[in-house]
Amino acid sequence: MKIGILGVGHLAGYLVPGLLREPAFELLLSPRNAEKARALSERHDLPVAPDAETLVRRSEVVLLAVHPAKAADAVEGLPWRAGQTLVSLCAGVPLDSLAAAQPAALARAMPITAASIGESPTSLWPDLPAARQVLAPLGPVIALPGEAAFETATVAAAAYGWLQGLIGALAEWETQAGLPPETARALIAQTTRAAAAIVQARPEASVEALTRDVCTPGGITELGLDHLERAEAFGPWREACDAVLARLEGGG
Template sequence: MHSLGILGVGELTEKVVIGLRRSGYTGAILLSPRNAERARVLSSEHGCQVLESNQAVVDAAETLLLGVRPAALAELAAQVQLRPGQGLLSLVAGVSLEQLAKAFPGAQCVRVMLSYAAQYNQSTVVVCPADALTEQALGSLGELVVVADEAAFELATVAACMNGWFYYLLHDLQHWLSDKGLPADQARALVLGNLQDCLASARRQPGSSLQALGDAIATPGTFTADGLAVLMHQPVSATWGAACEVVLDGLLTRSRLGD
């Protein structure tokens, strides 16, 4: 990829730009002009160029990254005309390939989902459909997961929301420790450290189910098992499941609205 054009300079695309530069990408990054202050900072600190219009970005860039919110999509689409076959990597949640093809006729559309960890090259990078150019362009932002179809992509979007929810769970656990008297920084280090221990073990044992890994720790008579018995009697997982269902319903409703 020689040049990347960003249509919609927001929270997420800012992290993508930072991650690309951190990974050593030296090609041109061309920014749409709205959100001028953020674009100015990216331009001065991360070697980007702010162009005068969205169409100027489309004309100058080889590949485009779409980072507006769903509600802004129609307005943006009316402002630009892409070249036939021009790559358009869409971060817009709940907007299907069919809807993108209608909004940007002739473009080669790919859906991508990632998180703010892209700025540290540690994001999960979900791609649909498989596309070598997208995988090459954004693979440096973290771990690629190429899903089979859009139904799987909507589920991956629910998983991306889990990323945000985990912070609240971790916050509660940190505060339980600090309310009991542990300094806040130590409480934070312990919660994050024990989560990291869990992730490290789980990643190195892909053949074991997550439940089996838990069962191996929470053996009868352990303190872990005593606490787990309480967790299993309270509907925590049901609450998380309900949150997932709400998000999935919203995504599927949005992608059907454009049919």
């Protein structure tokens, strides 16, 4: 399948190695920001299109990865055709504002940088087969039933960064308390992965029940969780989710 990437910046640097996990994909990069396009092209031995028109003409699926404020202009006036699919990865940009790309079929998706290692939970709406096929090598594709649900799901993409912040804070504490930094980092990263893995492996149990399960009465997990709950530590996380959703609903 021929896939064009329109907008080769930070996200594209993570998308490309993920997409190349599928040997049947032929990637083409857009030329805007020549320095970044050249660097990405040289790193992965990929062609750069001479212009955006050629990229659209040669691609079956185009992934749009420009700044949200530039998304509508970026698709304007290009030779879109029926049978082609445009997948916008631009946060908070409603599909309506990309109508200039019709008659191409339009979809929105939200990968995260773990796409580079095939671990991105990638939200998708609507669930177009061509879009799903292109996103599959990046990690599990999660179809959403509508655009409002897609915006809500996009909050998780922001939370990915906050979870990395939490890993950093816990690893820093372990380091200050005496562990070698690389040991602290590996320990906390694997602990975070383990917490997520057990939640995924036990769908029959509520997350609340799993949490209670690891809290021995009078034990250390209960001690720390009680402290966090008394300090209302989870409240700011909910408020951060509200703030991000409000921003997304206001246009990214």
